[in-house]
Amino acid sequence: MKAVCARWSVICGLTLAISALAIVSQAExxxxxxxxxxxxxxxxxxxxxxxxxxxGGRNAPFRLDNLISIRKAGFSHVRINFFGFKFMGxxxxxxxxxxxxxxxxxxxxxxxxxxxxxxxHDTNTCQRDVSECAEKLKAFWTQIAERYAGKYPAxxxxxxxxxxxxxxxxxxxxxxxxxxxxxRRTNPGRTVIAAxxxxxxxxxxxxxxxxxxxxxxxxxxxxxxxxxxHQGAPWSETFSRIGPLDWGTPEDERxxxxxxxxxxxxxxxxxxxxxxxxxxxxxxxxxxxxxxxxSFVARSAERLGWAWAYWQFDHDFxxxxxxxxxxxxxxxxxxxxxxx
Numbered sequence: 192m193k194a195v196c197a198r199w200s201v202i203c204g205l206t207l208a209i210s211a212l213a214i215v216s217q218a219e220x221x222x223x224x225x226x227x228x229x230x231x232x233x234x235x236x237x238x239x240x241x242x243x244x245x246x247g248g249r250n251a252p253f254r255l256d257n258l259i260s261i262r263k264a265g266f267s268h269v270r271i272n273f274f275g276f277k278f279m280g281x282x283x284x285x286x287x288x289x290x291x292x293x294x295x296x297x298x299x300x301x302x303x304x305x306x307x308x309x310x311x312h313d314t315n316t317c318q319r320d321v322s323e324c325a326e327k328l329k330a331f332w333t334q335i336a337e338r339y340a341g342k343y344p345a346x347x348x349x350x351x352x353x354x355x356x357x358x359x360x361x362x363x364x365x366x367x368x369x370x371x372x373x374x375r376r377t378n379p380g381r382t383v384i385a386a387x388x389x390x391x392x393x394x395x396x397x398x399x400x401x402x403x404x405x406x407x408x409x410x411x412x413x414x415x416x417x418x419x420x421h422q423g424a425p426w427s428e429t430f431s432r433i434g435p436l437d438w439g440t441p442e443d444e445r446x447x448x449x450x451x452x453x454x455x456x457x458x459x460x461x462x463x464x465x466x467x468x469x470x471x472x473x474x475x476x477x478x479x480x481x482x483x484x485x486s487f488v489a490r491s492a493e494r495l496g497w498a499w500a501y502w503q504f505d506h507d508f509x510x511x512x513x514x515x516x517x518x519x520x521x522x523x524x525x526x527x528x529x530x531x
Contacts, residue, residue: 232306232347232498233267234489234527237469239296240272240312241506245289252505252513255296258303260511261504264518265527268306270468270500271296272352275331276313283330290338297343308384308500309335310349310468318356325366332373340377347382348374349468353412355389360397363388371401382406384466393450395457410466410497411454413488415447420484423475424507434475439483447487455495467492471502474509478521485525501526 238261243251261269271293278289293309300307311331317324328351339346350370354363367385374383385407387398393411400407414420421427422434458465470488472481485501492499501522505513510522 231267232308232466232500234265235268235270235306235308235498235500236261236266236510237270237272237500237503238505240274240503244296245273245278245292247288247292255299257504257511257516258299258305260518262303262305264523265529266305268308268347268498268500269300269504270308270310270349271300272310272312272503274312275335276316276327279327279330283327285331285334290334297346301343301345306345306347307343308347308349308468310352310384312352314351314353314355317351317354318358321357321362321366325369328366328370329373332370336374336377336381339381344380347384348378349384349386350374351386352468353389354386358388360388360394364397364399368399368401371404371407375404380406382408384408384410384468387411393453395454400461400463405462408464408466409458409461410468412469412502413447413450413467414470415450416443419476419480420472422473424473430473435477436480437477438480439487444487447491451491451495465495465497467497467499469500469502471508473507482521482525485522486528489526 238257239245239253242248242253244253249255258269273293275285278286280286297307297309311328313324313327317328332348332350335348350367354367358366363386371383371385374381383406385398385400387393387395387409389412395409395411398409400409416438418430418433419436419438421430422436424430454465457463467488470485472484474481476484489499489501501510502508504511509519510526511518
């Protein structure tokens with residue numbers, strides 16, 4: 192997410208992707224009978240995007256036993272931000288050692304009674320070089336789909352985080368559907384998350400999905416207005432100089448409702464469930480405005496029946512203090528009101 196936000200012209204604000212909410216799929220999949228109901232993702236949190244676990248590190252800073260805290264706090268799923276391209280060798284083959292670490296993470300998530308969402312997170316490559324992205328993304332899903340065929344039925348695949356940049360809707364639809372075809376050859380009943388092109392106007396109407404595949408769910412990332420949610424972010428020359436900015440006027444809420452309403456109308460017409468895969472506010476924002484925004488977004492998604500995942504567990508935008516091994520209470524009260 193952070194790298195994408197640095198390219199703020201492709202606003203991190205409104206990306207759409209597919210979410211696995213509790214909607215029963217009635218599609219026939221590859222001749223193997225009715226697909227199972229998508230898992231109930233409900234509330235979730237993003238993890239492991241920038242940790243050293245993939246290189247063999249432990250507790251750096253995410254600790255696998257943090258999954259216990261995540262479950263106890265009331266979350267139902269975790270979105271695993273996995274940069275698969277980084278671990279490809281000649282022929283775009285994924286490193287087997289890293290894949291075994293991924294197996295271990297998935298198994299640990301499942302053991303804690305959480306649903307794992309495996310998100311291919313190589314946004315920068317895919318926004319910058321579409322042909323390189325296409326080659327690597329198809330190789331990634333060929334290997335991952337074959338590896339997990341018939342295994343970990345609760346595991347959800349997310350094709351790509353925040354497609355955009357040099358991609359057009361037509362180009363993304365073509366690549367997305369190629370990847371879905373690759374996945375369905377070995378995982379006909381797997382729940383899959385797919386994204387709408389991540390550009391300012393949120394062209395959800397341009398997303399093309401296979402009509403017969405009803406085990407898909409459509410989501411978006413919400414960071415609008417980005418001047419508020421990214422104020423003070425040190426990695427951006429622009430945003431680092433902005434703030435303090437408030438949020439929460441009737442006009443602020445009206446704009447957010449209008450954005451969500453556009454998605455709701457499309458979702459109901461197309462009968463596709465929605466997953467709000469990322470939302471958050473950087474730490475430099477005024478504390479009361481930050482919690483007001485997070486509460487509004489989370490409750491709005493829940494009223495519409497959408498699952499959501501907060502960005503993110505640790506690092507920046509963090510809901511958890513890794514040094515003290517405690518939740519940040521004001522963030523948690525906003526996300527899950529029962530938490531005190």
